[in-house]
Amino acid sequence: MQGIAALQPYLIAAFLVWAALLKLLSRRMRAQAGRTALARLAGPARAVPLLRLVAVAELAVAGVLLAPPALPWEGTAAAALSTGFLVYLAYGALAAPDSSCGCLGAHGRPVEWRSFARAGLLMTMSAVAVAAGPYAFDPMSAAVAAAQAAALLGLSPELDRHWLRPLRQLLVKVRAPLAVREPGAIPLETSLRLLYRSPAYCSASALLSSDIQDFWDDGGLRFASFAARGRTAVFSIPLTGGLPADVRVALVEEPART
Template identity: 50%
Template sequence: MIDLIAALQTLVLGAVLIWSARVKLFSRRAAAAANRSALVRLLGQDRALPAYRLLGGVELTLGGLLLLPPVLRIEAVAATVLAVGFLGYLTYARRAAPASSCGCLSARAAPVSGRSLARAGLLVTAGALAGLATGGWLPALAGRPVAGAAVLLAELAAVVALSPELDSAWLLPLRRLRARLTHPLRGGSGVPLLATVQQLQLSDAYRQVAPLLRSDVREHWDDGEWRFVGHAARYQGRLVTAVFAVPLIDREPDAVRVAVVDDATGHTLLSLAGTPPAAGPRLSVVPA
């Protein structure tokens, strides 16, 4: 099985590199993507776009070589080196320019996150495995089509799941489907979501963070005597989620609390508590 997996890595790497090159070379939003990336901080405004295009050319060339016969070990080594470079760049971007966008597999703005780093690590592993291959991906796939297809689907699904910039293609449709299937106007507690929204919109916590909000209710869930309601928001230039905690028993708006959570890091940037009910979690003010 390890021989099959190793042989298929050139196909995975080639497909990912060509897809990434497509964004950098042919997208109409490539210039905007380059300007949002950490390349601006690393190389300067004038060099960011040429470097972005050059990287796309390298990815397209190497991706094509990986997909086409003959199988050369040097191609797997080059792919591994490139993946290590991606990992180093993303680590730098997350630390030195946390507001920058990855610009990897889509021109859509998406901050560098732990998922982006995990994807780069997956590509490094794929490159190392490709170096162990003794044959090409086409004979391996033809010899064991069912197992090969399963491996490919699993790896490509992992790449997509670890790519925040691709969420709009699969994650948001899944959320919409869940909303249609679960009838979000009524929560599991039997309290209508509309009643919860009305309560939180009358609260002081909502009034304080309302200028930050960028969406209607995106998700909600019940936990014990509390209902948590999430809104997309922007705080100090960061993409965040405003999570409101609304008691299901206490109907007073002053009992509503809110926490502003950074989407990229998961850290709580701001927490505001109203007048607490008799029981439940307490949120204290945390300076940003």
Template identity: 40%
Template sequence: MFQSLAALQSLLVGVVLIWSARVKLFDRHAAELAGNSALGRLLSAGRAVPAYRVLGGAELLLGVLLVLPPAPVAEPPAAAALAAGFVGFVGYLWYARRVAPAASCGCLSARATPVTGRGIAWAGLLLLAGLFGVAAGGTYWLPALAAAPAASTGLLLAEAALLVALSPEFDGYWLLPLRRIRARLTHPLRDGAGVPLLASVQQLQLSTAYRQVAALLTSDVREHWLEESWRMVCYSARYQGRPATAVFAVPAGEVAPDRVRVALVDDSTGATLVAGAGADRDQ
């Protein structure tokens, strides 16, 4: 039973690798994403794009080998080695945040997602899945799935759900809707509890970040949520003729307009156009 469950890890890791390779090789914004990622900031855009493509090719090749029969004994260790590479790469991006704090990972989607502890935990989970797969000893995943369909499906779904939960790229599909539902059910500002949105907006409008991008905004507050000690406030905007979202981070527990930060995110690609205390007024 243990060996059968271990064999399923080849399917899980293979699908994740193919999905990741799809972004790097076939997404029409892949070159732009590579250039805007921490890899682009550290290697230069000219070197980052070829490196991004080579990594995608390696992921695709290994992913196909893991998913399709036969399953040589060498494949799971190779998957674990690549997962270990993911851990090292994401860890390096974490260090690179000091050099390029607004740069993203570019791992699973074209959406810009700066590296956090969740990303490192995601890579660690993928590494554990690869190491668990080594115990299969080359057993192919399809017979293992057929031998215990209920247990196998349950394990795969649980692992996939955990990977999705640790992937900031997928937050828009499940985390934000859950936050909206929780807000509707709990009414967090009822009876005066919490920080009123109006107080955050007033502080936001006093900030340098807001004044520098105010001419680019095209809507009122579109979305907001609390994240640790910050209130995130979103507006629609246009930057260099492109539709974008202005995301402001406002201190929730203190009045400190000088700490307000803003990022302009391209609506079509998810790439961060500008990040920092403000932006140039370029329409």
């Protein structure tokens, strides 16, 4: 347990430095800051300075965690910062559910359950860090630290475009929907390649919560449906001779259950 506790300050500090640098160095921060929940809370004009201030606080806490010796109050400071994140996320989810949190710079993903889970994991790690001392390598603590780092990345919706979307595309390639339903029919893979390059898919990808669920052909178009946060996203894809710009999307409300 002591080895696990000793690694927590380094993991937390690495994540805080990463989040702070994305806020400070992102070229799109000024354009995206007005779409965050912080802009709803403090006003669009104050959003950028406040995000920069949060970044400075993150760097300060990271510096404290990395500076020897390890002291209990350092973990307490990290826990307080994580608690502040949770309170802010709760406000964003209630007052501005379509806004992003701005946690990792200019990414525009709305607040979702993974954002809360990430902040909760950071708070738990901070509580464990209160008991941190000198670190002596052992395989178990290293494995736990690696799992925690992977969890932090997996619980960051802002990173989905780097791993989740490619994973969905890979699953589509190996699962049954890729099978050709009729002899001579255009493979679904061909349509999906066109879909994934289209502006319509890029604009709706943040809402998608599944890979392809169903597809059908009608009138020279192939329709593909995806789950999209309580709705269904239906894309129309030209079967032949189409360009990515020809793909269209419609969001269909799911019928209320009685």
